[in-house]
């Protein structure tokens with residue numbers, strides 16, 4: 001079997017799937033708006049939304065074409081092997097890191113222009129972007145550095161494990177990845193401090209109401225913070241972060257600006273629902289499935305050394321193994337895992353909405369969801385197939401319908 005042809009076929013299939021998803025997104029714009037969310041946009045706002053949505057979907061399509069054509073060219077013309085063989089004809093670590101660095105730099109070359117147009121042209125035009133081009137480029141640089149350190153470090157550990165443990169690699173790698181994911185959960189408050197500032201929520205009726213809600217439901221948290229999300233975007237949100245005693249709640253300053261107190265408490269109650277239902281933990285275990293698949297793929301690409309000469313390498317290249325695992329293997333499986341994951345995530349969202357509604361915040365949450373949809377230019381009419389394949393949240397209309405049902409029963 002020629003592994004290069006197999007990889008090219010898989011990348012081609014991933015490309016076709018992505019094109020189908022983009023077509024579904026484009027088709028979503030022409031669908032009729034459901035009755036229960038008809039009041040989200042008035043006519044001028046609807047036309048503005050439509051223009052915004054079309055510009056965004058067109059850009060996403062171009063981005064995907066650029067990404068997949070680049071990957072196809074890289075694989076077809078042995079680009080990474082040429083780089084690695086020229087720079088590090090000997091040695092395992094250098095050759096692996098050269099491939100990883102090349103992959104990261106090449107993807108940045110086409111990601112940055114698309115991100116730039118998305119954030120500083122389209123989002124700017126519709127008033128969502130608050131980021132200066134300086135913040136944009138500093139963010140890109142930080143992400144590149146974090147990415148290089150994390151992926152490079154992981155790859156080096158991977159090589160070390162394989163060299164010392166041999167066939168125990170999949171198990172050790174799975175354990176390592178799980179630690180990594182858990183570490184990311186613990187470290188995410190630290191990482192977000194790289195990008196944003198956090199201030200404690202000032203005293204007042206809002207803080208009293210949130211604290212009361214926490215106590216009533218037996219939740220203990222370390223602190224409630226307000227994050228300066230308005231620095232980048234006008235989009236509003238809130239989340240719980242950390243585990244156990246280090247648990248903190250983060251409210252976007254944009255949420256406080258755009259919502260009235262009832263709506264903020266309702267959004268907060270929804271987040272608390274996730275917390276009470278241990279949804280983050282459940283997602284963590286689901287990620288373990290992903291990790292297991294990745295470990296199997298890693299074992300596959302490492303235990304077949306014949307793969308590498310097909311791509312122009314002199315021997316096994318661990319960096320390229322990472323590339324095959326992530327950009328080919330995992331990407332090929334992602335429609336399937338995405339289908340399951342997004343379905344579960346949507347269930348969690350219904351559960352969290354229900355939690356808020358049962359505490360008397362159903363109507364306030366409906367009003368908050370509609371306001372969020374209006375303020376973020378949410379698509380009210382996504383194609384059902386698109387929702388099934390990619391949506392982590394049910395549509396606004398579905399959520400409103402479910403909330404009305406719970407509200408009617410209590």
Ligand SMILES: [Zn+2]
Pocket residue numbers: 270271274349352
């Ligand atoms: Zn949620």
